[in-house]
Amino acid sequence: MLSEKVAAALNSQVNKELFSAYMYLGMANYLNGQDFKGMAAWMKKQSAEEVGHAEKIIEYLQDCGAAVELEAIDKPKNEYESVPGVFGAALEHEKFVSASIHDLVYLVREEKDLPTENFLGWFVSEQVEEEATFSHVVELLKKINNAPAGLIILDGQLGGRED
Template identity: 55%
Template sequence: MSEKVYKALNEQVGKEVFSAYLYLSMATYFDSIDLPGFAKWMKVQAKEELGHAMKIYDFLYERGSRVELPALEKPKATWKSPLEAFEAAYEHEKFITKSINTILELARKENDYATEQFLSWFVKEQVEEEAQTDIIVRKLKKLQDSPTGLYMLDRELGSRE
């Protein structure tokens, strides 16, 4: 594995861990405004993001490299509304997609076929991640300020396993 690919994958481990940290912060926001279903959805998402970080972590070790964990910045802690929080989540997922695509382009340039193959799972996963958050954003926009609609969506999101 080239030094460039190695460095990019190490940075991606940090981005995935930060994603978990951000979603956990969003969960605390939702808990604080009495939306436990939204909070549960974000807690499940945080665990999933840690799983993504560990996939890359394990891949680096399988390739004979050592993981170097970067420092994490403090995530935002409050949002004006559930819609604003989910819009932020959607934008963050688009950022992660761009990051994965950049590493994939780098792996291709470096003729690193193993990393290219490994990243194919993440490419597919990011399509799902963006779609999930976008659907919730669209639902929240349709609800506008409906307390009943928000309650129903909270129940729906709380059923995520």
């Protein structure tokens, strides 16, 4: 059985994951509007992945007999200055999510909730991957330096994302 503090924190994390999905969908729409169809498709897959993260937490809450309390999702930003701006914002957001997951781990350690700490281990590892992926794209974009040919090539590469 989860403590009220842990259940509330997990419910809050569900909201953060769903906001992430919403944000990535907004980024996909922006990229699509800039004719970067591959990058837009990549962000749509990222959005779906974030919904999966939320569903994983919801299932855990249900398995533990805790109430799932869905909160309102904030409106994400819909306009960006540039493609590098999109991916830079995404990287910063993933760092925010990582910090939130780490705070959850610290909370469940305080609560001596070993099953939830074990459950959260997957998310800790996932965030390492998420930050590495976005960092890689951000670094590529720095090298491209807004060169149209480079952006077109990267668009094609990201459009081939398999999940």
